[in-house]
Amino acid sequence: MGQTLAEKIISMHTQKPVTQGELCIAKVDVTAVQDGTGPLTVSEFKKLGKKPANPSRMILFIDHACPSPRKELSNSHNVLREFAKETGAILSEGGKGVCHQRLVEDFVNPGEILVGADSHTCTSGALGAFATGMGSTDIAVASALGKTWLKVPSSFKIVINGDLREGVYAKDLMLHLIGLIGADGATYKALEFCGSTVEKMTMADRFTLSNMAVEAGAKAGIFATDEKTKEFLREHGREDKFKNIDFDDDATYERVIKIDASKVVPVVSCPHTVDNVKPASELSNVKVNQVYIGTCTNGRIEDLRVAAKILKGKKVNSDTRLIVAPASVNILKQALKEGLIDIFVESGASILPPGCGPCVGVHAGILGDGEVCLATQNRNFKGRMGNTEGFIYLSSPATAACSAISGFITDPSLKGVTK
Amino acid sequence: MNLKGKSWKFPDNISTDHIAPGRLFHLRSNLPEFAKHVLEDADPEFAKNVQKGDFVVAGSNFGLGSSREHAPQIIKLSGVGAVIAKSFARIFYRNAINIGLLLLEADTDKINSGDELEIDVRGGIIKNLTQDTTISFKPLPEVMIKLQNDGGLVEHIKKHGDFDLV
Numbered sequence: 001m002g003q004t005l006a007e008k009i010i011s012m013h014t015q016k017p018v019t020q021g022e023l024c025i026a027k028v029d030v031t032a033v034q035d036g037t038g039p040l041t042v043s044e045f046k047k048l049g050k051k052p053a054n055p056s057r058m059i060l061f062i063d064h065a066c067p068s069p070r071k072e073l074s075n076s077h078n079v080l081r082e083f084a085k086e087t088g089a090i091l092s093e094g095g096k097g098v099c100h101q102r103l104v105e106d107f108v109n110p111g112e113i114l115v116g117a118d119s120h121t122c123t124s125g126a127l128g129a130f131a132t133g134m135g136s137t138d139i140a141v142a143s144a145l146g147k148t149w150l151k152v153p154s155s156f157k158i159v160i161n162g163d164l165r166e167g168v169y170a171k172d173l174m175l176h177l178i179g180l181i182g183a184d185g186a187t188y189k190a191l192e193f194c195g196s197t198v199e200k201m202t203m204a205d206r207f208t209l210s211n212m213a214v215e216a217g218a219k220a221g222i223f224a225t226d227e228k229t230k231e232f233l234r235e236h237g238r239e240d241k242f243k244n245i246d247f248d249d250d251a252t253y254e255r256v257i258k259i260d261a262s263k264v265v266p267v268v269s270c271p272h273t274v275d276n277v278k279p280a281s282e283l284s285n286v287k288v289n290q291v292y293i294g295t296c297t298n299g300r301i302e303d304l305r306v307a308a309k310i311l312k313g314k315k316v317n318s319d320t321r322l323i324v325a326p327a328s329v330n331i332l333k334q335a336l337k338e339g340l341i342d343i344f345v346e347s348g349a350s351i352l353p354p355g356c357g358p359c360v361g362v363h364a365g366i367l368g369d370g371e372v373c374l375a376t377q378n379r380n381f382k383g384r385m386g387n388t389e390g391f392i393y394l395s396s397p398a399t400a401a402c403s404a405i406s407g408f409i410t411d412p413s414l415k416g417v418t419k
Numbered sequence: 420m421n422l423k424g425k426s427w428k429f430p431d432n433i434s435t436d437h438i439a440p441g442r443l444f445h446l447r448s449n450l451p452e453f454a455k456h457v458l459e460d461a462d463p464e465f466a467k468n469v470q471k472g473d474f475v476v477a478g479s480n481f482g483l484g485s486s487r488e489h490a491p492q493i494i495k496l497s498g499v500g501a502v503i504a505k506s507f508a509r510i511f512y513r514n515a516i517n518i519g520l521l522l523l524e525a526d527t528d529k530i531n532s533g534d535e536l537e538i539d540v541r542g543g544i545i546k547n548l549t550q551d552t553t554i555s556f557k558p559l560p561e562v563m564i565k566l567q568n569d570g571g572l573v574e575h576i577k578k579h580g581d582f583d584l585v
Contacts, residue, residue, distance in 0.1 A: 023562065025582050039448055040488055047573050065444060072445035119486040119510055135488035135514035137572050145576070149562065149584050183432060184480040188509050217483070219509060273432055361441035381436040381484055383460040388440075 002248030004155040005222040006190035009130040009245065013113050020154040020252070029054075029112035031143040033136065034099045035062045036360070037117035039079045040136035045144060053146030055088035059099075059107060063355045066094025069363035089143075097328025097354040100124065100296035104207060105330060109233070109241035110225045115142050120296055120378065122213045126206035127232075128225035128245035130190075133214060153190045153219045154254040156181075157247075160195040162262035167413025169306070170205035171298055171376065171396035173197075174212045175267045177259065179277030187217030189254065192247060194224065197261040203232040204302040211297045212378050215274040266411045268374070269394035272382040280399050280411040289371040291316075291404040292323045293397050294352070295359050298376035299327030301334045303397040308340040310401035310412070316348035317407030323365050325352035347404075361386030374403050420540045422500045422521075424472035428532040429461055431478035435490040435511060437461040438482070447489050454496035471498035474538075476530045478504065482511025491515040501538060503527055503545065503556070516563045517572040525556035 003011065004020065011017040013026040033041045038060050045052075052058045060080040068074040077094065084091035092102050099116065100123035108114050110128035114121060117139040124131035134148070142148040160173065178185075191213045198206070206223050213221025223229075224246040233239050266280040293299070293307050304326060316322045324344045326332040332354050335341050341351060358365025359377040367373055367390030375385075380392035393409065402410035437460045439453065446453035458465045458475070475481075475494060481504035482490060491514050494502065501521040505528075515522045523538070525545060530536070534549040545554050559567075562584055569575035575583070 023585050025585055036444060036447060037487060044573055048576060070445050072448055076448055117486060117488075119484065133486045133510055135486050135510060135517060137488060137517045138513065141572055141576055145581065147582070149582055183483060184506065184508070187480070187506070214510075217480070217508060360444070361436075362444040366442070379436075379484060381434040383440050383442070384436050386442040388460050 002250030002252070004190065004251045004253065005192045005224065005245065005247045006130060006153050006155050006220060008247065009111055009113065010150060010152050012111055018152045020152050022152045024150055024152060025147055026113055026150050027147050028115050028142045030057045030059070030107055030114040031139050032059045032061065032099055032103060032114065032116035032118070032121065033139055034064050034118050035066070035073070035077055035080060036064045037136045039076045041117055041140045042079055042083045044137045044140035048140065048144045050144040052087050052089055052143050056090060058089040058143045059092055060084055060089060061092045061099035061102060062094040063098045064360050065362045066355050067353070094355065095329060095353045098296045098299065098356055100211065101299065101327040105236055105328060109238060110229060110243040110245050115139060115148055119214045120211050122218065122221045123207050123211040123296055125213065125220050125222040126203065126210040128223060128229060128243065130220055130222065132220050153188055155190040155192045156186055156255045156257060157253040158191055158193045158257050158259065160193065160197040160259045160261050162197060162260045164197065164261050164264065165413060167266055167398060167411070168264055169396040169398060170201060170208040172264055172267050173259065173261060174209050175269055175277050175394065176264050178212065178216045178275050179267065181216050181257070183215065183273055183275040184217040189218050190220040190222055191216070191218045192222050198223065199226070202302055203228055204300040207300065208297055215378055266396065266399050266413055268399065268409060269380050271380055271391045271393065274380060274394065280395065280409055281414060283409040286372060286393070286409040288320055288374045288403050288407060288409060290321045290323065290365065290367065290373040291400050292358050292365060292373060292375040292377065293400050294325030294327060294357050295377040296327055297378040298397050299325060299331065301331050303376065304331070304335050304340050307397040307401040308343040310398060311347040311405065312343050314347055314405050316404045320404055320407045322347065322349040322404040323352055323358060324349045325357040326354050328354050358385055374400050374409060376400050422472065422538040422540065424474050424500050424536060425470065426474050426476045426530050426532055426534045426536055427462070427465055427469065428530060429475065429477040432480050432483055433461055433477055434484035435482055435487050436484055438490040439487055439493055450489065450492055450496055453489060454493040457493040457497045466497060469497050469499065472500045473498065474536055475499050475502045476527050477502065478527065479506045481507050483508035486510045488514045488518065491518055491520045495520045516566050519567055519571045523556040525554050
């Protein structure tokens with residue numbers, strides 16, 4: 001019987017093949033925590049009295065609050081550092097980058113199962129892995145035993161065909177999809193992406209889509225592997241880890257959603273839910289106090305290139321602040337080499353170290369009362385950026401860059417600036 | 420097992436940012452202190468006034484967003500006996516099972532803030548004593564019953580040495 005991507009990958013980790021709806025125990029290849037969730041994982045792990053099943057594939061990331069803004073968080077960071085030293089687990093130090101970007105750069109491979117104590121763990125699904133977010137205790141147990149309990153999800157097939165218009169990007173596609181199905185439209189499901197648009201997409205675009213699967217409630221956001229996956233792995237020294245992973249033509253999908261990419265326009269998620277999606281062109285009277293370009297959603301070199309092309313030779317509006325944070329130190333190095341950081345600085349941007357930055361509302365870019373932030377991140381809940389009196393809009397890097405210049409939410413396709 | 424307490428009504432889409440705000444990230448290492456701020460960004464009066472055994476009653480998609488396990492933890496620490504909602508977000512649901520916070524799925528539209536509820540957990544019935552009405556809740560999944568009986572995921576693993584769920 002034909003298998004979905006989720007069924008196929010999970011079945012590679014169970015004693016016998018499994019189908020959607022089945023409860024199973026699956027072997028786990030990689031586990032991950034970040035500095036917000038990791039300390040609780042460490043304390044629960046210690047209660048089990050075990051060693052990590054596979055220490056070289058248990059990674060502790062310092063990314064949400066680094067460099068640390070207060071002593072409690074500094075102490076939490078030290079909990080992770082000490083645990084890594086004691087057990088041989090891997091520490092990804094503050095400044096190296098956001099966990100999801102680092103995971104795809106260095107740690108996760110096609111056909112693997114990754115469980116992480118962060119909801120955007122689904123990002124790695126773009127590599128043809130089954131990657132899902134869980135809580136700290138689940139990751140403690142998965143790290144100790146090398147396995148977890150899973151209910152095999154049923155899947156939605158998201159078929160995207162057609163060419164994206166000028167000024168329209170993967171982020172717009174994903175916000176459009178979430179607006180269509182709702183913040184709980186795919187709860188417990190795996191989203192499986194395919195179609196001609198997907199085939200042409202860069203890995204960066206695919207990561208953007210997988211990253212936001214959880215914003216529709218999904219358990220995973222998975223892509224089949226292809227030459228692009230192989231090339232990405234080659235660039236990161238892991239070509240030998242490539243596997244052909246694809247869904248079967250006779251697999252059973254709970255729902256098939258078809259999107260004509262050529263009809264999608266630049267869109268923005270409005271306060272205070274991700275599915276509150278409107279065309280950017282309808283929001284041109286929204287004044288923006290802060291623009292943030294970065295994060296696991298859109299902090300890759302490809303995203304920074306798009307933003308830099310728009311910002312080159314221009315200045316950020318005098319009433320607007322622009323913050324840029326590359327998603328990893330590799331991206332920062334590349335951006336420096338390409339002169340992108342110069343462009344951002346010349347335009348008036350502040351450059352933050354690789355990490356989550358303002359997204360989580362812990363430090364570095366908290367909003368003032370009544371302020372509006374347009375961000376390339378994946379979440380805009382009330383209070384998300386540290387102030388319940390703030391308003392967060394989400395967009396693509398192109399929309400964000402145009403808006404930084406004008407000081408208002410600006411549709412990049414109307415300006416012709418992305419050519 | 421019967422639970423009895425007062426309802427605190429919340430709307431749809433209460434996120435883990437509402438429950439355990441990011442600006443209080445530094446309190447994650449001090450859960451009893453963090454619990455003093457639970458649900459603050461949805462209802463600033465809740466944390467100071469909630470009584471042991473009260474119920475959080477919500478619309479759909481309760482607990483959406485971040486995987487922070489601290490969210491169900493501080494709800495539990497505040498003394499809440501159960502969360503009743505029309506639906507739950509996936510990661511929040513799984514975390515609650517793991518730490519022993521009772522979640523019940525039911526049509527909460529007609530429950531108002533302040534209603535006294537009595538819950539027959541085994542029988543699957545919620546009695547609204549204030550309005551003199553009854554609603555039923557969806558049966559608890561086997562996995563939840565097993566883990567809750569063992570006192571949570573860590574206790575389950577310590578007791579059985581491995582998963583004993585399938």
